[in-house]
Amino acid sequence: MFHELTKQKLKEAGLKMTGQRKTILAVLEKIHHFHPSVSSIHGEARKELPSLSLSTVYATIEELRQRGLLQLLGFDGAESRCETRPGDHVHLVCKGCGEILDYPIPISIDREYIARHQGFVITGNRLEYYGLCKECCERQAEASRGAAYVAPNAATTP
Secondary structure, rough: HHHHHHHHHHHHHOOOOHHHHHHHHHHHHHHHHHOOOOHHHHHHEEEEEEEEOHHHHHHHHHHHHHOOEEEEEOOOOEEEEEOOOOOOEEEEOOOOOOEEEEEOOOOOOOHOOOOOOHHOOOOOOOOOOOOOOHHHHHHHHHHOOOOOOOOOOOOOOO
């Protein structure tokens, strides 16, 4: 879905669908649920297109961001991650391994009502909860019965 919509939007913007863009879009379609970093997109794309440069991936991601087709999620001290999922959801950010999980917002928030009553122009939103994912909680519980807990890939929090 993301891949087809993005190809259409790029075509409407007058951009050619190069082999490099096709490869990058295919990777995004495949691993988008992991909220990949640009370097992880580059690593996956190079499996299909070994000559692909990191700067080309950055440029393509920036084109997609400028056209509203994805967002870059910045985190203090960590590489930005790509968000391709439209719509309201919460990010559950694991401070142990750095995984970012999506969770649907269980209630409806009327942004138009809020904006109208506050005289505020809303340009975006982002909701995150920080903690430990299930796997890191299990590792921590095991560690508490034995050796000290060491996060597999400690992430920083904003």
